[in-house]
Amino acid sequence: MTLETINARGMVLLGCGKMGSAMLAGWLARGVPAGSIWVQDPYPSEWLIGTGVYINEGFPEAPAVVLIAVKPQMMGEALPALAALPKEGVVFLSVAAGVPIAAYEAALGNNASIVRAMPNTPAAVAKGITAIIGNGNSSSAELDLAEALLSAVGQVVRLESESQMDAVTGVSGSGPAYVFYMIDALAAAGVAQGLPADLSMQLAKATVAGAGVLAQAAEEAPEQLRINVTSPNGTTQAGLEVLMGSQALMPLMAATVKAATDRSKELGNG
Numbered sequence: 001m002t003l004e005t006i007n008a009r010g011m012v013l014l015g016c017g018k019m020g021s022a023m024l025a026g027w028l029a030r031g032v033p034a035g036s037i038w039v040q041d042p043y044p045s046e047w048l049i050g051t052g053v054y055i056n057e058g059f060p061e062a063p064a065v066v067l068i069a070v071k072p073q074m075m076g077e078a079l080p081a082l083a084a085l086p087k088e089g090v091v092f093l094s095v096a097a098g099v100p101i102a103a104y105e106a107a108l109g110n111n112a113s114i115v116r117a118m119p120n121t122p123a124a125v126a127k128g129i130t131a132i133i134g135n136g137n138s139s140s141a142e143l144d145l146a147e148a149l150l151s152a153v154g155q156v157v158r159l160e161s162e163s164q165m166d167a168v169t170g171v172s173g174s175g176p177a178y179v180f181y182m183i184d185a186l187a188a189a190g191v192a193q194g195l196p197a198d199l200s201m202q203l204a205k206a207t208v209a210g211a212g213v214l215a216q217a218a219e220e221a222p223e224q225l226r227i228n229v230t231s232p233n234g235t236t237q238a239g240l241e242v243l244m245g246s247q248a249l250m251p252l253m254a255a256t257v258k259a260a261t262d263r264s265k266e267l268g269n270g
Contacts, residue, residue, distance in 0.1 A: 012141035015070035026152025068094040079107040098267035130152035170261035
């Protein structure tokens with residue numbers, strides 16, 4: 001199954017908030033015709049109305065994909081509307097956080113092909129990363145189609161089991177917020193050393209963004225990149241001796257990710 005399958009059979013987007021809008025923009029940019037997309041959203045934005053997709057006009061007869069992008073607390077109202085759709089040959093792809101595959105199987109039936117995905121907020125600028133896992137009914141071709149759709153907003157990785165989704169949530173799902181907080185902290189530290197607030201924030205944002213691009217592009221591991229820019233007895237070493245102290249960043253980050261992972265497990269268990 002490929003994007004051409006969607007062109008021929010159509011697809012449904014259930015919910016078009018920030019994440020749904022980012023994905024829709026990516027699909028349209030990749031050449032998926034607006035006339036092949038049916039969107040269900042109670043409060044369509046002006047941007048959505050201007051895309052030319054079908055809005056709140058029901059469903060195609062046998063869509064290739066139904067992408068579920070509503071908030072988890074709205075799932076109870078949203079899923080019954082999908083129950084009448086055919087299940088054979090349809091991929092139900094969910095980007096709703098904390099909703100396990102079993103919940104979709106209970107609502108849609110055990111014969112439905114369900115792919116659960118965890119994107120993150122940089123998907124809004126096509127720089128996200130999404131982890132996916134399918135249920136036992138999902139074929140490799142259906143997973144390929146899910147990956148093709150989600151790659152419109154960034155990288156896609158496949159998990160070995162659904163149980164890994166909680167840790168993914170703790171690392172990449174919640175991770176952007178950790179980085180945003182680090183930017184705030186770095187900027188505040190610059191102000192404490194005498195820099196104007198706007199200049200310090202500009203330096204912090206550009207430094208974190210640039211380091212991320214370099215880490216993605218470089219062949220070396222981040223550890224080696226750190227070593228490369230750390231001159232013996234220099235300023236970077238002085239800073240790192242504080243940051244890498246036994247009570248500093250590494251154990252703090254481990255505790256942070258564990259807390260988010262544990263909370264993801266709690267939400268998944270209801």
